Amino acid sequence: xxxxxxxxxxxxxxxxxxxxxxxxxxxxxxxxxxxxxxxxxxxxxxxxxxxxxxxxxxxxxxxxxxxxxxxxxxxxxxxxxxxxxxxxxxxxxxxxxxxxxxxxxxxxxxxxxxxxxxxxxxxxxxxxxxxxxxxxxxxxxxxxxxxxxxxxxxxxxxxxxxxxxxxxxxxxxxxxxxxxxxxxxxxxxxxxxxxxxxxxxxxxxxxxxxxxxxxxxxxxxxxxxxxxxxxxxxxxxxxxxxxxxxxxxxxxxxxxxxxxxxxxxxxxxxxxxxxxxxxxxxxxxxxxxxxxxxxxxxxxxxxxxxxxxxxxxxxxxxxxxxxxxxxxxxxxxxxxxxxxxxxxxxxxxxxxxxxxxxxxxxxxxxxxxxxxxxxxxxxxxxxxxxxxxxxxxxxxxxxxxxxxxxxxxxxxxxxxxxxxxxxxxxxxxxxxxxxxxxxxxxxxxxxxxxxxxxxxxxxxxxxxxxxxxxxxxxxxxxxxxxxx
Amino acid sequence: xxxxxxxxxxxxxxxxxxxxxxxxxxxxxxxxxxxxxxxxxxxxxxxxxxxxxxxxxxxxxxxxxxxxxxxxxxxxxxxxxxxxxxxxxxxxxxxxxxxxxxxxxxxxxxxxxxxxxxxxxxxxxxxxxxxxxxxxxxxxxxxxxxxxxxxxxxxxxxxxxxxxxxxxxxxxxxxxxxxxxxxxxxxxxxxxxxxxxxxxxxxxxxxxxxxxxxxxxxxxxxxxxxxxxxxxxxxxxxxxxxxxxxxxxxxxxxxxxxxxxxxxxxxxxxxxxxxxxxxxxxxxxxxxxxxxxxxxxxxxxxxxxxxxxxxxxxxxxxxxxxxxxxxxxxxxxxxxxxxxxxxxxxxxxxxxxxxxxxxxxxxxxxxxxxxxxxxxxxxxxxxxxxxxxxxxxxxxxxxxxxxxxxxxxxxxxxxxxxxxxxxxxxxxxxxxxxxxxxxxxxxxxxxxxxxxx
Numbered sequence: 001x002x003x004x005x006x007x008x009x010x011x012x013x014x015x016x017x018x019x020x021x022x023x024x025x026x027x028x029x030x031x032x033x034x035x036x037x038x039x040x041x042x043x044x045x046x047x048x049x050x051x052x053x054x055x056x057x058x059x060x061x062x063x064x065x066x067x068x069x070x071x072x073x074x075x076x077x078x079x080x081x082x083x084x085x086x087x088x089x090x091x092x093x094x095x096x097x098x099x100x101x102x103x104x105x106x107x108x109x110x111x112x113x114x115x116x117x118x119x120x121x122x123x124x125x126x127x128x129x130x131x132x133x134x135x136x137x138x139x140x141x142x143x144x145x146x147x148x149x150x151x152x153x154x155x156x157x158x159x160x161x162x163x164x165x166x167x168x169x170x171x172x173x174x175x176x177x178x179x180x181x182x183x184x185x186x187x188x189x190x191x192x193x194x195x196x197x198x199x200x201x202x203x204x205x206x207x208x209x210x211x212x213x214x215x216x217x218x219x220x221x222x223x224x225x226x227x228x229x230x231x232x233x234x235x236x237x238x239x240x241x242x243x244x245x246x247x248x249x250x251x252x253x254x255x256x257x258x259x260x261x262x263x264x265x266x267x268x269x270x271x272x273x274x275x276x277x278x279x280x281x282x283x284x285x286x287x288x289x290x291x292x293x294x295x296x297x298x299x300x301x302x303x304x305x306x307x308x309x310x311x312x313x314x315x316x317x318x319x320x321x322x323x324x325x326x327x328x329x330x331x332x333x334x335x336x337x338x339x340x341x342x343x344x345x346x347x348x349x350x351x352x353x354x355x356x357x358x359x360x361x362x363x364x365x366x367x368x369x370x371x372x373x374x375x376x377x378x379x380x381x382x383x384x385x386x387x388x389x390x391x392x393x394x395x396x397x398x399x400x401x402x403x404x405x406x407x408x409x410x411x412x413x414x415x416x417x418x419x420x421x422x423x424x425x426x427x428x429x430x431x432x433x434x435x436x437x438x439x440x441x442x443x444x445x446x447x448x449x450x451x452x453x454x455x456x457x458x459x460x461x462x463x464x465x466x467x468x469x470x471x472x473x474x475x476x477x478x479x480x481x482x483x484x
Numbered sequence: 485x486x487x488x489x490x491x492x493x494x495x496x497x498x499x500x501x502x503x504x505x506x507x508x509x510x511x512x513x514x515x516x517x518x519x520x521x522x523x524x525x526x527x528x529x530x531x532x533x534x535x536x537x538x539x540x541x542x543x544x545x546x547x548x549x550x551x552x553x554x555x556x557x558x559x560x561x562x563x564x565x566x567x568x569x570x571x572x573x574x575x576x577x578x579x580x581x582x583x584x585x586x587x588x589x590x591x592x593x594x595x596x597x598x599x600x601x602x603x604x605x606x607x608x609x610x611x612x613x614x615x616x617x618x619x620x621x622x623x624x625x626x627x628x629x630x631x632x633x634x635x636x637x638x639x640x641x642x643x644x645x646x647x648x649x650x651x652x653x654x655x656x657x658x659x660x661x662x663x664x665x666x667x668x669x670x671x672x673x674x675x676x677x678x679x680x681x682x683x684x685x686x687x688x689x690x691x692x693x694x695x696x697x698x699x700x701x702x703x704x705x706x707x708x709x710x711x712x713x714x715x716x717x718x719x720x721x722x723x724x725x726x727x728x729x730x731x732x733x734x735x736x737x738x739x740x741x742x743x744x745x746x747x748x749x750x751x752x753x754x755x756x757x758x759x760x761x762x763x764x765x766x767x768x769x770x771x772x773x774x775x776x777x778x779x780x781x782x783x784x785x786x787x788x789x790x791x792x793x794x795x796x797x798x799x800x801x802x803x804x805x806x807x808x809x810x811x812x813x814x815x816x817x818x819x820x821x822x823x824x825x826x827x828x829x830x831x832x833x834x835x836x837x838x839x840x841x842x843x844x845x846x847x848x849x850x851x852x853x854x855x856x857x858x859x860x861x862x863x864x865x866x867x868x869x870x871x872x873x874x875x876x877x878x879x880x881x882x883x884x885x886x887x888x889x890x891x892x893x894x895x896x897x898x899x900x901x902x903x904x905x906x907x908x909x910x911x912x913x914x915x916x917x918x919x920x921x922x923x924x925x926x927x928x929x930x931x932x933x934x935x936x937x
Contacts (some may be wrong), residue, residue, distance in 0.1 A: 002732070020831070025836045025913055039703075040730055042731070046604075049828070051565055054900060064592075065587055068578075099546065100557055107612055109543040121524040127520075136616070138813065143654075177810040223512060255518055279575055279816040279820075280777065282817060325616070325646065328758040343525065344485045344522045354770075355510055462746070469585070480778055482599040
């Protein structure tokens with residue numbers, strides 16, 4: 001019996017008692033015996049807790065946290081698929097977990113080979129010349145790519161190229177990354193079919209264009225069939241093409257960003273390659289480049305020299321390092337283990353079934369919700385609660401909250417921004433038909449409830465430890481830490 | 485393959501969708517369709533995947549050596565209870581807690597992490613984590629650029645070289661100039677030079693690290709503090725060894741407004757460099773410029789205590805190109821690990837760990853200094869690492885130590901040509917007297933042999 005759901009869990013700071021310490025280490029001498037008194041810290045206001053109290057505390061907190069392991073997690077654009085436990089077991093091996101980043105190359109050959117094999121496989125799978133495993137997440141890789149573009153154009157004397165073209169369906173990180181490189185953002189409207197129109201690109205691509213950032217399939221789950229033409233327009237204008245790989249789960253074995261005409265890309269291995277999201281990170285965002293940009297990759301780069309591998313820091317054209325140490329290496333291990341679990345055929349199958357699952361849910365959901373783009377989707381699709389809102393006052397947010405009461409994580413809501421009352425649903429390939437059927441029926445029941453008893457839905461969720469939270473209060477009077 | 489579909493499932497689902505085949509659903513224009521045979525690693529059953537990774541593991545021989553490596557990544561004791569809790573599937577397989585009602589546990593843990601970071605650094609607020617210590621410094625500098633409207637940043641050359649490298653990478657993107665202040669012969673920042681440099685009021689920030697890259701306690705002199713304050717330069721304190729916060733006066737004590745740090749020492753695996761747990765803490769005045777997620781305490785509609793991601797108007801998914809940063813994914817799980825570490829260790833355990841680091845590193849320093857031909861480079865107080873001058877090219881000496889299965893430290897010549905005979909040597913609570921004796925013996929033997937040149 002855990003703590004009753006309605007009862008608040010005290011903060012760890014409210015549990016502790018002075019003198020209730022665990023004996024992990026021997027007692028140390030007074031700090032003043034090692035350091036001048038003037039620089040010694042006087043007080044350290046942290047609680048002492050028994051191990052059992054700590055174990056209960058965080059176990060209870062886990063009971064109030066929803067993960068993939070508890071239920072279906074159709075969070076669009078986040079690719080919440082099953083996280084295989086074998087990958088964690090491999091990472092936990094001492095030879096990986098205890099390896100210091102300054103271990104000499106000759107004594108870390110296994111780690112370097114893991115990174116090299118992953119890098120080579122990614123390059124082939126996505127049609128790029130090389131990848132850097134340096135960036136810590138997708139947004140970090142976007143920043144790296146735009147820094148590469150900036151340096152590339154600077155060296156070519158094309159500093160007037162200060163514009164980055166971003167479709168209106170793009171992830172928020174795209175324009176934010178562009179701003180971190182001093183680029184100005186040009187937002188591109190999508191057409192009625194939810195795609196980027198080549199003619200629109202023609203209007204804005206010119207000698208001020210640095211980069212065009214695209215997601216394909218885009219965040220509506222639709223494949224940009226004109227991608228090669230778009231790339232040609234951007235290239236003719238002298239710009240570079242960037243592929244946001246958040247949706248790579250839809251294309252493996254069928255298409256490669258390199259073949260679509262992209263010069264730069266990232267992959268979120270924490271999406272496509274099953275690395276656990278861990279409540280928001282850590283991620284892993286390998287950054288891929290075409291041949292003409294390899295020299296600019298962040299340092300260090302893993303290189304092969306006959307039978308051995310080493311970290312190459314001597315890269316004169318590199319944009320420099322992007323993080324304290326070489327990579328989120330533990331995630332590189334997980335990503336490579338995932339590749340071994342699939343191989344080429346398996347990866348193709350992953351994309352096939354991810355797309356099949358999304359379409360299966362889409363046709364069923366279309367029976368009771370608007371789907372603004374009524375055609376075959378790829379790995380995800382968008383539905384809209386606009387009609388429900390107009391007729392019954394029930395919004396996408398209310399549907400999302402009601403799903404929580406049914407034991408499902410809510411889809412991504414209100415994104416992409418161009419779809420009113422948007423619900424963005426990505427089932428992933430690791431979910432069974434039975435799970436999808438259960439989800440669809442829950443959603444159907446919610447929509448029916450919205451039409452018959454909308455007031456009740458506005459209260460949802462009611463089965464969770466807390467109901468809807470007061471976000472306005474949180475923002476108006478920020479309380480970001482405990483105070484004694 | 486981790487998909488559960490039976491052939492019958494696929495058939496039924498295709499029919500429901502109205503597609504003739506899977507290829508039908510995934511078709512792309514012929515001009516870009518994949519035709520090449522891919523060169524990815526082969527598929528293996530799970531037991532052979534494990535065997536493949538055993539082969540990789542065996543080639544990481546360095547993990548079994550006696551190690552004196554530190555320099556921004558530290559080997560500390562991590563109670564097994566951390567993994568037992570942090571690896572719970574609820575935590576491990578959750579996404580960013582957008583849906584607060586089913587994420588109260590994780591949100592509360594983030595709030596606890598923010599509190600721990602505030603208590604340790606002496607700052608008023610902290611974010612939910614950034615990628616690592618180096619990117620924390622870069623993001624902190626960007627906060628200062630916004631706060632001051634200036635376009636230059638000053639950094640001590642005794643700040644970790646990789647952190648400075650990342651700071652430069654980020655600043656290049658913003659066309660911001662980074663200037664460096666030299667360190668003195670005693671391995672601490674030239675504070676008179678800092679005072680002179682900031683006086684003109686052109687720097688947005690001055691970044692200093694304590695303990696610095698050489699392990700030395702390195703905080704601004706009174707004169708430097710006054711010059712920093714008078715010129716409205718934002719002082720950034722960098723902390724690469726978070727355990728030092730348990731022993732040393734916190735960055736708030738010398739006036740830091742932003743603290744950029746790395747919490748890897750708090751139970752996070754070394755893992756060849758990541759993932760780690762970067763953090764940014766600051767005074768209240770920088771609240772609106774802090775990057776990334778923030779968990780806040782509020783109430784639900786019934787007045788019950790609740791936690792939620794807050795002040796999201798700073799973030800990329802709302803503000804897009806006007807966001808304070810592009811960061812989206814952070815290092816939440818590493819921050820959770822660090823939070824659990826801090827809860828388990830408590831004040832007493834943390835103080836003990838710090839005292840043992842101080843004790844063992846002093847034992848090590850005196851053993852190393854007793855080796856003929858070796859001298860300690862600096863006399864400043866240090867935490868758990870220090871610089872030893874071995875009197876000949878450090879790289880050669882370290883290679884020779886490897887033949888004794890010892891990783892003797894980090895060759896400082898990699899980063900500072902003038903320190904090419906110097907090694908950064910680290911001891912933690914896990915360093916044994918046996919390790920220290922072995923290093924002293926091997927170093928004596930290595931240095932006894934005349935230099936090759």
